[in-house]
Amino acid sequence: MQANPGTPAPPAKPRPVVNPWSRPFWEGTRQGKLLIQKCGACGHHVFYPRLSCPDCFAEDLAWVQSSGRGTVYSHTVVMSNAPSAFAADVPYVVAVIRLDEGVQMLSNVVDCDPEHLACDMPVEVVFEKLDDEFTLPKFRPVRP
Numbered sequence: 001m002q003a004n005p006g007t008p009a010p011p012a013k014p015r016p017v018v019n020p021w022s023r024p025f026w027e028g029t030r031q032g033k034l035l036i037q038k039c040g041a042c043g044h045h046v047f048y049p050r051l052s053c054p055d056c057f058a059e060d061l062a063w064v065q066s067s068g069r070g071t072v073y074s075h076t077v078v079m080s081n082a083p084s085a086f087a088a089d090v091p092y093v094v095a096v097i098r099l100d101e102g103v104q105m106l107s108n109v110v111d112c113d114p115e116h117l118a119c120d121m122p123v124e125v126v127f128e129k130l131d132d133e134f135t136l137p138k139f140r141p142v143r144p
């Protein structure tokens with residue numbers, strides 16, 4: 001006979017999947033650095049982490065530190081959510097950030113009233129430590 005299972009545990013948020021070519025990115029965020037790749041052959045910056053350059057296909061990608069600054073390219077405000085690990089966070093902002101280096105990154109904008117969010121708004125990276133393994137890069141409006 002099975003014991004009463006009680007209340008189910010709340011769902012956990014998904015964790016990043018780390019592979020050998022994305023590991024430096026996550027090591028960087030743990031140290032408060034936003035790292036992206038740069039192609040040694042054509043000079044383009046690359047994000048998300050890859051094994052070869054999406055512009056010239058060279059396998060000559062090195063890690064460089066981003067300025068951490070960019071602008072909001074597009075965004076949405078999540079106002080309601082089906083039962084999930086994110087339901088308690090509403091309202092929250094999901095945004096595509098265009099970094100000054102030219103690459104785009106999907107993230108959250110924090111420390112901002114969602115009603116004041118706008119495309120082309122200047123933002124800068126902030127780091128949210130989840131635990132000893134993961135620190136997430138998020139963005140906030142640049143204060144004048």
Ligand SMILES: [Zn+2]
Binds near residue numbers: 039043044054056057
């Ligand atoms: Zn290239």
